[in-house]
Amino acid sequence: MQKKSLFIVFLLTISLFSMPQEIELESHTGKKLTNLLGNLEMVVLTENGSDIIGAEVTLIDAWTDLSIVEPFTMSQSREMVSNLSIGPARVIVTHPDYASGGIVANISNDEIPVEAIVTLTLIDSTLNLSGPPLATASLTLLGDLKELDTTLNTTGNSTLLVPYSGEGWITSSSGTNKSLTHWDGEGNLSLQDNGTMHISGLAADTNESGTLRVEHHPSGYWELLEWDGEANGNYPRTSEGEWHIFNIENGLRIGQPLITSDAAEVNISALLNNQSVWPTPEWSGHGYLNMTTAPGIGEAFNVTWEAEYNIPMDFGTSLLHERSRGLTQQVDFMFGNRDGTLNGIELSRFSQFQAEHPWADSEHLFLFDETPLTGEVDRENFAITQNSVIGAGYYSWSESATLSGQATFGSSRMFWFPVRGDAIEAIPITVNLPPNWEVRYSPQIELITGEGRAFTLNRSLSPTVGMWTVTIGPNQAPVASAHLEDRFGLTIPLDSNSTIVSDCADSGVGALNNRWEYRRNGYYHGEGENASHTFKPQDLNFYHGDILNATLVCSDWNGAISKWWGEFYVDGQPPSATLNASEVPIVDFPTLYYNLEEGTEFAVRAGSMITVIAEPSDDSGAVVQVIWRSNKSEGWLHNDYRFEDQFNQGNDVNWMHMAVEDRYLQRELTVYSLEMELIDGAGNSNISRWNVTILDATPPTITAEVMVDGFPIGPLNPALPKSEIDLNLSRSFDDIDAIENIVWSVILDNQSIIENGTWEGVRLLTLPSLDVGVHELRIFARDSAGNTREVLTNPIVEPKIAADVSGVGIDVEGEPVIGEPGIIQVTLQNFGSTDSNLTLCYREQCKESFYSGVATHQGPAIKTFPLEVSEFKSGRITVEVVWHDQVTGDGGNFTMNSEIIPLSQWGEDADTIIGVSVFAIFAYLIIRRRGDGGSSPF
Structure with a gap:
């Protein structure tokens, strides 16, 4: 029973294929002529002949390895698939309840469609x-x-x-x-559980690296192992078969493998150190497409095809599944015993299989006007060479066919050559065009070779996948043109070499023929046949002002010609120019103008904007190039008729980066070179040069430091009323003059301290005693060129440090009344720059925690403090003040007097009270008297 099952599996395996990685394309229906399409009747059955519904079908072109149509699901067991490209196709059928199956079907455009019956095995x-x-x-x-x-x-x-x-x-x-x-x-x-097979090895040269292919037979399991100086890899343990380990170069196995059975450790050092003795497999062969007749618009035509192929077997064939395994494993799996080698029976089976499935259209090789050519293809001389040196060996065959095509109705005829990275693309194809036809255009023209009406291409040179296109047509004459090398315009020099170069262009491939004819002022003077010609007019008896006439005759392989004519003026004199130069100083000074044509030097003020304009001319009438050069800065160059730039002193003057003593020295004025070169169209040159002196226009640099007791003035070292204040100018300098040649003036608070002073007198100057406040210090420096600079600084004298508290005045809110509470406003001032604690007392009524505030250079701190009293006493109001300096610890006390006297509690109504009292007594006496007798005293 088991032998019978194995036999059935063997028969099924011959026709079963799995889908490799592929590129999905849309249906080519719109790109094929009607007679290039065929139909396929799909039938999917179980092993006992029952229908299977819901199978998914994939159709792959067996020569291009591309999908013919999108995968589809069958709603019935038998369905017709129409409008398919003719030729062999791999039919792959899958179903979730069955093992996959497939066949190779030769799709044709016969009236009776090809029937593809695929049997699936139930899971x-x-x-x-x-x-x-x-x-x-x-x-x-x-x-x-x-x-x-x-x-x-x-x-x-x-x-x-x-x-x-x-x-x-x-x-x-x-x-x-x-x-x-x-x-x-x-x-x-x-399942086994005994570790892994560890493959390791060391290269003799630790800088060497490479790739290994580790294969197991008969399972077909394989992996790539990258190594660099040493190899390390872990692989499955197995109780059956053997391992083949190959060196790999550019995807190809080279040399013979190291063969080993299952083991815990496998050393492959010998394989790593034995690579150079094995040659790399190479492709060979050639294809020839011969066009015997010209393809007319919309007409049918025939071509012949002949080809020889010899391809390394590692690239496999798209006729069988899993092309990446290489042809040896493909054939060994499909037609053999899976032992990793090929025997005669296996080769014979594959040879017969290949012969039964020839390509029917040329889509995997070429298309014409976007349509494949079709015909009966004879495949012969199939052979496999298993060379022990090459490793995987080669497989080869030959093809011949008469192919038919039909041109479209467009105006252009075009070949299309697909580039997919296929091994077969390494075989060059030569196309022999009809008589008097040529290549018109190709985006890949630089990768195409040929001569005359034949061109050859090798698609494996393409850096990307895609499509090469070559447009062909009846031969056209080339386009003649030429130019002067390293020259512009139509003038040439009299006494130096000129080279005239052919720019003949043709749409085809191959070289063009160039023939020159030369004339002097219209009279024949010589000829030549090179693509370029170098000559010196003076050696050919030309003179200044002559005209050189040049004629180029350009011809192609078919004898078609075109001509180019050129006339060149022989120029033996350099150009000239008139100049306009001006200077705009940076100071308030009028614009200055210079005549540069009559001298070789001129002077400008430092920092000025210099503008020079050249108006060139040449007797040839050609454009003159103007180049300005100068050493004022590295790489200074202007290519224009004019330039505008600012010129300053150079690096050899006094600057801030120098040591202080080095800034004091006398320096020379900077002198720059300025060069103007005029170049005409013939290359004749005229150079003018000037020395440009930069005059001193920069005033001295004043660096003024105000010093207090020998240290710079500042928040940590303020100037006080009794401080010694100095002015330090020692870091000052002039860019040109020595420091002792500078004249100085110093004005303090509008009072002159130094006038027309010397360096020794001002270098370190002690200032007069200064009061508290902000002062104005103005410093003037003038160099020998009259350049003057003024620096203004405002030194500040701060008040003394110790607190100095004194009274300003006393006031009372409202009218003070004896025995009543109130608030005494006490105003104090502090002339010191430190704060002081205050205690204020009125008749033993005291209040603490007052602070005096601090004085600044703008004046003393004046503050008013409210002293609350519970009751005023009789007599003038006086306040006792006690102060204590928080910083120095100094302190003191004093009494503040005032003319303010609190009133008694009844004092305000005294007159009213006395008047009412007198009136009451008088009234009492009157009433009493009447009561005593009623007699009046009057």
Whole structure:
């Protein structure tokens, strides 16, 4: 039973393919002529012939490896697929309940569509797995697209749904352990758990690096291993098959592999150190496309195709699945025993298979007017060469065909050559065009070679994938043109070499022929046949003012010609120019003008804006180039008729970066060079030079430091009324004059201290005693050129440090009344720059925690303090003041007197009270008298 199952699997495997990585394209229906499309009748059945519904179908062109249409799902078991590109196609069918299947179908445009019957195997069995707890396992079925994955549970068990009597390989991992186990249809399988196979090796040259391909046979498992000085890699342990380890170069296996069985440690040092003895596999062969007739607009035409191919086997074939494995493994898996090598029977089966599936259109090679050519292709001489030196070896074949095509109705004829990175693209293709036809244009013209009506291209030179296009057409004459090398305009020098260069251009490939004819003032003077010609007119008996006539005759391979004519003025005299120069000083001074044509030097003031304008002329009438150069700064250059720039003293004058003593020295005025070069169209040059002296226009630099008791004035070292204050000018300097040649003046608070003084008199100057306040100090310096600078500074004298509190006045809020409370306003002043604590007392009624405030250079601190009293006493109001300096500890007390006297409590109504009292007594006496007798005393 098991042998029968194996035989069925073998038969199915021959026609089963899995889909490689591919580029999805839209349907080419709109780009094909009607007779280039065919139909395919898809039929999907079970092994016992029952219908399968819901299968997904993918159609891949077996020569371009591109999808023919988008994958589609069948709603029935049998469906017709229309408008497909003709030729062999890989048909891949998948279904969630079945193992994948497929065939290669030759789609044609026959009336009876090709029937593609694909049989799928039901996934209806259970595989029980046991192994390390929580291990992951992935089953790859032979001939199937699926990878069935699972994770073992905590007891180390799991199940997978598999096809009955299927076959495949399980990769599992648990921690650092890996295993590769063959499944041959059994229901129970135990996974290994014995570490990994460690591959390691050391290169003799630690700077050497490379890539290895590690393959297992017969499982087909493989990985790439990068190494640099040494190699280290861990791979699955397995109880079956053997490992082949290859050196890889540019994706190709080179040399013979190191072969080993399963082991815990494998040393590959010998393989790493044995690379240079193996040559790299190479491609060979050539394709020829011969156009026997010209393709007329909208007309059919024929071409012949002949090709020889010899390709390294590592690139595989798109006729079989998994092209990346290389042809050896493809054939060994599809038609052999999967032992990693090819025998005669396997080669014979593949040769027959390839012969049964020739390409029917040229889309994988070339298209014409965006349409493939079609025809019967004869494939012969198929062979595989397994050279022990080359490693994977070569496979080769030859092709011949008569192909048919049809031109479109457009005005252009165009070849299209697809570039997909296919190995076959390394085989060059030569196209022989019809008589009197040529290449018109190609974006890839620099990568195309050829001569006459033939061109050759090698698509493997393309830096990107895409499409090469070559437009062809009836031969056209080239376009003749020429130019003077390193010259501009139409003038040439009399006494130096000139080179005239052909710029003949043609749309085709290959070289053009150039022939020159020369005339002097219209009379024949000679000829030549090079692409360029160098000559000196003076040696050919030309004179200044002559005209050189040049004629270029340009011809192509087909004898088509065009001509170019040129006339050049022979110029033996340099150009000249008139000049206008002006100076705009930075100070308030009128603009100055200079005549530079009559001298070789001139002087300008430092910092001035200099403008020079040249008005050049040349007897040839050509444009004159004007170049200005100067050493005023590195790389100073102007290419214009005019320049405008500011000229200052150079680096050899006194500057701030120098040591103080070095700034005091006498310096020379800076002298720059200025150069004007005039160049005419013939290259004749006229150079004028001037020395430009920079006059002293910069006043002295005054650096004034106000010193207090020998240190700079500032918040930490203020000037006080009794401080010694000095003016330090020692860091001052002039850019040109020595410091002793500078004249000084110093004015303090509008009073002259120094007038027309010397350096010794002002270098360190003691100022007069200064009062508290802000002062104005003005310093003047004048150099020998009359440049004057003024510096204004405002030294500040701060008040003395110790507090000095005194009274200003006393006031009372409202009228003070004896026995009544009130507020006495006490005004004090502090002439010191430190704060003081105050205690104020009125008749033993005291209040503390008053602060005097501090004086500044603007004046004393004056503050008024409210002294609250519970009751006023009789007599003049006086206040006792006690103060204590918070910083120095000094203190004192004093009494403030006033003329303010509190009133008694009845004092304000005394007159009223006396008047009322007198009136009351008088009235009393009158009443009493009447009561005594009624007699009046009067």
